[in-house]
Amino acid sequence: MEASIAGPDASSAPDASGAFSALAGALHAELQRHCYRMMGGLQDAEDCVQETLLRGWREFAGLRDGSAGRSWLYSIATRVCLDALRTRRRRQALFGPSLDEAEPGSEPWVEPWPGGVPPSGPERDRDIRLAFVSLLHGLSPRARAVLLLHDGVGMTAAEAASALGLSVAAARSALQRARTALPPQDAVAADAPAVEAYVEAWNAGDVDALIGLLHRDIVLTMPPWHRTFTGREAVARFMTSVWPRYDGFRAVAVIANGQPAAAVYASRGTGFHLPHSLHVLAGRGEIAEIVLYAPPLGASLFAAFGLPPTA
Template sequence: MTENTDQDVDFAALVERHRAELHAHCYRMLGSVYDADDAVQDTLIRAWRGAAGLRDGHAVRSWLYTIATNVCLTELRRRSRRGLPHDFSPAAEPHTPPGIPMAESVWIEPYPDSSLPPGKASPEAAYDQREAVELAFIAALQHLNARQRAVLILRDVLGFSAAEAATCLSTTVASVNSGLQRARAAVGERVPQRTQQATVRALGDDALRGLVERYVAAWETCDVAAFTAILTEDVTFAMPPLATWYTPRTSVETWARESPLNGEWRWKVTLSSANAQPALAFYAWDEAARTHLPFALNVLTLRGDRVCDVTAFIVRSTDAPDDGSYQRFPEQPMDQRSLSATYERFGLPARLD
């Protein structure tokens, strides 16, 4: 075995201190955990090549983020933005069944938040680390152009000064300040006034547990009335990779009664967390396997003591050629990439007996 050099040891220590933050940063920029994996890998390769020339230990953080940000900007020039179904089409009529799914590269992916550090990245940041991965915030970021997205994250999430952000992006302080003003206005129009972190704190552990338990019980017993009683009047329910989504509550109720809660499918649910929000991993009964197999990771967004949005990230195959197959989506085989991005990455079981 080759003996490690001092540079090997120092670089490994540096990487471990910053890897989780860098991954979250790349996810915020790109909206995909897979793309974030690739961006971090590229960042570390580039950093390793330049590590020998780094003399100022205090500059490590900004140096790494400069590399990571520019890796993401390069990637964003090669592809269109990601989003959620609400961003691409109007809501479906309540009796409308889902159509053929859109390409997986269109959609924001859920983020496993278990490795996120608590609090703010620096005292100057406007958002703490968990607020800055909430689904509404990530979706809002995708509406910014790439440079504005980078400016907002560098300044308000990471707490970089305007001068540091300008250096990172090879631009001027005036340009950073101008871009930040526009980015803040655009994001402010799309995110709720109260973050999910503040909502959950105000609700309290017992009330949150009770809400989630009622939601789970309603699905496991196919109780449409109990399910819709938990929802706000203006609730939205989306199911990427399906472009179809439903709102308001009356439409969600009709769709639920005619499709997932009509009694044809048997559900089991286990608790999780994604994007620093409550999440529920749904499993559908599979007759051939004689067990419940993964179907969708549902990320819940709360307002007060009700659910105001559900984004169900489905992990079944999109290879069926006709619309009718997706009216019975729980009967489609597993999509391994989606399964890996959600159930496996989130440490969820492969089946529920």
């Protein structure tokens, strides 16, 4: 447990302190992923987790059923996220979007998540793919919350309603709307040979080889910017126009949202290759989709992925 969790009465309740520390430690990583699904951003998710642990520590003495600790802490986390989203909407209404937020009315976008979910344990079947999380952010916050508590945490509609202060009818309605709005996901993560070839093309500075890896109907998006390139020819024109601006590239394979991705470093006459962009890849055999987090957003993600500042 982090030091910031400790409450003013920790010394008077050592057993409760130890029990809460164990609960918080066991759930910290999955709460981060839950808050990420709710918020769509790495720092926002971590801020919500910290607030969740503070609230949880203050309220832990009132938890009567120790076996319900997991769902109880998830309920707090979800309410914290909803509060944060309401605050964000009020701020946007007053001041407009900040530079790191999408413009009102634009398509939802989310930051990539470093890594994936554990292959075993309570999270093993939970979806964290980028396309799924992006679709979640097309839902209302309430519908998103009910869906994640019901389908992800395993709460009944009645339990989710109680956790969020809703009527059971409202929770069921939100759940139905969420399921109707989420179409089946058919995106296939890029396979290992395609990712290896993609990384090698960047490292070799071979734009023709890179273009040769792309599916004819490839879609390249660059969140949060309003730029989408559809089809190999359009992507090729974009890549060949950008490529000469740099002296060279270095790329490494990483995992984002449980999917293969490439972190690309670029050099511009300095002799150093600095963080440039993060590319989340999909497609079997050929690359059929690239979600490219471009500068300055792409570079800011490298530390979150544990990548070195130069390559």
